[in-house]
Structure formats: C-alpha cells, structure tokens
Amino acid sequence: MNLILKALLGALVVVLIGLLSKTRNYYLAGLLPLFPTFALIAHYIVGNARGIDALRSTIIFGIWATIPYLVYLISLYFLVGSMRLSYALLCATLFWSAAAWLLVIFWRIGYGLN
Template sequence: MLKACLGAAVVVILAMLAKTRNYYIAGLVPLFPTFALIAHYIVGKGRSLDDLKTTIVFGMWSIIPYFVYLTALYFLVDRLRLEASLALAALAWLVAAAILVSVWLRFH
C-alpha cells in the first residue's frame, strides 16, 4: 500500500510540475534514485563491499540506455505521434540495456 501511495504521489508531483513555468523539472523528478537507494541498501547489507561497488559501477554505465531513450525520443517526437515515439524510445532503451548487460557479462 505504501509503495502505491508513493507512486501516486510522484505522479501527482509530475503532473503539478508539468503545469508550472518550470515544466522541464518534471524530467528530473523520475531520476531521483529511489530504487537505487533500495538496491544499494539491499546489496550493501547482504553482499560484500566489492559486490556493492560493482553494483554502483554498473549503475553508472546504466545511464547509457537512458541517454539512448532520451535521444531517440528527442528525434522521434518530430516525426511520429507521441505514443508511438514513446513506445519506440522505450524499445531503444530495451535494446541498449540488453547490449549493456551482454557486454557487461562478457567483460566483467
């Protein structure tokens, strides 16, 4: 129940920010490291310090798929309907994330 309420609160905050003069800040709110905090706490409590540091480094590399998503969306919104642009940008994220994981597994 708490997770659902937190999720709803984030959606409300995003909707409110989108209507303000500083609407672009709505793009920053989803990047608050809520899940990263949880993941790092769980890994940090249940695994070694080296495992936690590996998780942190992988998290740094995970910025790449998000950048791919934003880049794809930036170019697609001029050419397609918003829904199609979002879907294709999400697909681009999935492809980039899959490549990241496969490269990580190969070299780590």
Template structure:
C-alpha cells in the first residue's frame, strides 16, 4: 500500500483532463526519468551509511539527489523544450 502512487494518480488525472494527452504523456515520461535521482539517492545513502554517521550520510545522499535532479532538469529542458 505505501508504494501506491496516490499523488501521481491525482497529478496525472489533473494534467490529462486540463492539459490533454500530449502533456500527460510528457509528464509520464518525465516521471520515468525522475526515478534516476531517487535511485542515486538510495545507492549513495547505502554506501555512505557504511562510513559516515547517519545525519552526515543523509545530508550527503540528499546532496547527490540534488545534483542528479539538477542535471536531469537541465537535460530535460534542453531536449524537450527546443
């Protein structure tokens, strides 16, 4: 149950009804790519917890997520909004 995409379901319904199918498809595609920063967060946290105290490991993992999310947004904007 915790993995059920409640907020995504609501967002997809709103985008699909208010902005149309193409916007919904773009939103879905971005959602697929947005899993990458979360994966980077989890992998980095897994490794950081072996060598750092938990608060520093969490902060470092969030920094990794932030950097990868920034790159994703820049790449998405470059290729999708041309």
C-alpha cells in the first residue's frame, strides 16, 4: 500500500508540473520539482528505520545534494542557447550525474565508508 501511495504522489507532482507549464505562471513548473515530495518520504523512512542520527546524516547529505542540481541548472542555462533542447537536457543531465557521482565519492571518503 505504501508503494502505491508513493507512486500516486509522484504521478500527482508530474501532472501538476504539466498543468503549471501551460499557465501564465509557467515558471512555477520549475519550483514544483523542488517541493520535498520524495524527501518527505525518504526522511520518514530513514527516520523510522534507522533513527534520528541517520536521519540527520541524510538531511546533511540532502543539503549537499543541492550542488548537483545547481550544476544541472547552470549548465542547462548556458547550453540551451547553443544546442537543441534535447541535447542540452542530455548534457545537463550528464553534468548532474558527474557532480552527483563526485558528491557520493567525497561523502564516502569523508565518512570513511567503502
């Protein structure tokens, strides 16, 4: 049941993004993905399954995880002016992937994880 609820919540966010993108305030479609839908789910699960210390660690990692998203946005901003949208999105996603990979590597080194 929890899995169905999570899927429905994710689908609702996608529908709302689609609806917002067609309105006069289309830019709000860029704010909606930042609503902590999945963070709420993740924090609830980690908090219940692993405790407050693990939840706090997850929260700190989430703060650092905004860096790959920032890399994505900045790269996309510059790439859309020089290439087709589909290629710009692909490249920005690759930049996000590289930044996320580096974040995980540095996080694991900092916490002595293997």
